[in-house]
Amino acid sequence: MSDLFVLFNGYSKMSSDKEMLANCSCSLIIGQHNIIVDTMTAWDSDKIIKALQFHNILPNMINYVISTHGHSDHIGNNNLFLHAKHIVGFSISYKERYFLHAFDQGERYSINESVEVLPTPGHTLSDVTVLVKTNEGTVAVAGDLFENSEDIETPSIWKSAGSENPILQRKNRLAVAEIADWIVPGHGSKFKVTQEIIDSLRTQLVD
Ligand SMILES: [Zn+2]
Numbered sequence: 531m532s533d534l535f536v537l538f539n540g541y542s543k544m545s546s547d548k549e550m551l552a553n554c555s556c557s558l559i560i561g562q563h564n565i566i567v568d569t570m571t572a573w574d575s576d577k578i579i580k581a582l583q584f585h586n587i588l589p590n591m592i593n594y595v596i597s598t599h600g601h602s603d604h605i606g607n608n609n610l611f612l613h614a615k616h617i618v619g620f621s622i623s624y625k626e627r628y629f630l631h632a633f634d635q636g637e638r639y640s641i642n643e644s645v646e647v648l649p650t651p652g653h654t655l656s657d658v659t660v661l662v663k664t665n666e667g668t669v670a671v672a673g674d675l676f677e678n679s680e681d682i683e684t685p686s687i688w689k690s691a692g693s694e695n696p697i698l699q700r701k702n703r704l705a706v707a708e709i710a711d712w713i714v715p716g717h718g719s720k721f722k723v724t725q726e727i728i729d730s731l732r733t734q735l736v737d
Pocket residue numbers: 554601603604674716717
């Protein structure tokens with residue numbers, strides 16, 4: 531088991547017709563390894579360092595940095611964590627060493643007994659979701675596979691946030707909902723997966 535703490539809830543909103551305000555959800559996993567998922571924009575380093583301090587964690591105590599995909603609001607502070615292995619989408623590296631893994635064949639990457647990384651392309655073609663076994667069940671830190679909980683009722687929300695492969699994204703949204711008890715979406719608050727959500731995502735497959 532690991533503990534999962536959402537350090538910051540992501541959001542996104544239009545501030546005018548040509549400008550959007552957005553930042554991602556940033557999560558900390560504490561267990562056999564210390565893991566940070568999605569490191570916000572490059573201007574958020576002080577906030578992140580402070581939030582980690584609250585959990586008595588210094589940046590050099592982080593073992594893995596995971597960016598669910600390579601967009602600027604999900605990778606901004608990866609270089610705070612230089613003792614960590616970095617997983618950015620399908621790419622796993624430490625310094626100049628790159629570790630090959632068949633995410634593109636659908637293979638999960640296991641970090642420890644309670645944390646694994648699942649390929650969930652759609653928003654980008656190399657998005658990943660982090661599955662964490664916690665004492666409240668399995669939590670999926672899903673990045674922009676889910677924009678927020680409202681995007682289940684209103685799919686235009688995730689589609690207009692950008693989807694490089696909507697068909698794959700629909701399939702992976704259902705697949706993640708079927709294995710998770712909770713979802714941390716890329717730009718909203720953590721929500722519980724209900725049977726209604728699963729049914730609704732299944733109906734949308736054939737839309
Ligand atoms: Zn995002």
